[in-house]
Amino acid sequence: MTQRRNPHILPRRSYNHKPPAGNSNNNNSMQPNFQIAAAPPKPKNQKKRQQRVPDEIRKLQASTQLIFPKSRFRKIVKELLQDYLTPLQVADEAVDALQFAAEGYLVKLFKQTNKLTIRSGRKTIKKEDLQLVLDLLGGEND
Numbered sequence: 405m406t407q408r409r410n411p412h413i414l415p416r417r418s419y420n421h422k423p424p425a426g427n428s429n430n431n432n433s434m435q436p437n438f439q440i441a442a443a444p445p446k447p448k449n450q451k452k453r454q455q456r457v458p459d460e461i462r463k464l465q466a467s468t469q470l471i472f473p474k475s476r477f478r479k480i481v482k483e484l485l486q487d488y489l490t491p492l493q494v495a496d497e498a499v500d501a502l503q504f505a506a507e508g509y510l511v512k513l514f515k516q517t518n519k520l521t522i523r524s525g526r527k528t529i530k531k532e533d534l535q536l537v538l539d540l541l542g543g544e545n546d
């Protein structure tokens with residue numbers, strides 16, 4: 405047997421909550437009612453992300469795998485060759501050798517830039533650091 409609610413009985417009220425601040429009858433009711441917002445909490449995974457980045461860097465430094473996908477690098481090489489020369493076919497070994505050399509140069513460049521950044525007391529590489537290292541390494545090739 406189910407009980408039917410009596411429409412004349414109001415639902416129970418909870419007396420554990422405080423009434424809204426603006427509805428009080430004291431002298432403070434004329435003051436504006438606003439709340440100061442607290443700073444938003446930091447994401448929970450931010451600390452994990454900060455710990456994960458150095459681990460990922462160490463992993464990439466220890467690996468001997470190529471950084472760029474071979475197919476994309478090959479596409480860039482073909483586009484560059486079409487701009488400067490008549491369309492040529494390039495052997496896979498030539499593209500691989502070019503990719504190894506290019507990635508080796510970039511690794512050397514960023515190692516030197518990172519050393520310069522650490523020497524200047526910062527953790528973030530700036531455009532000026534990279535430009536200075538390019539100027540210094542450019543002097544070796546002349």
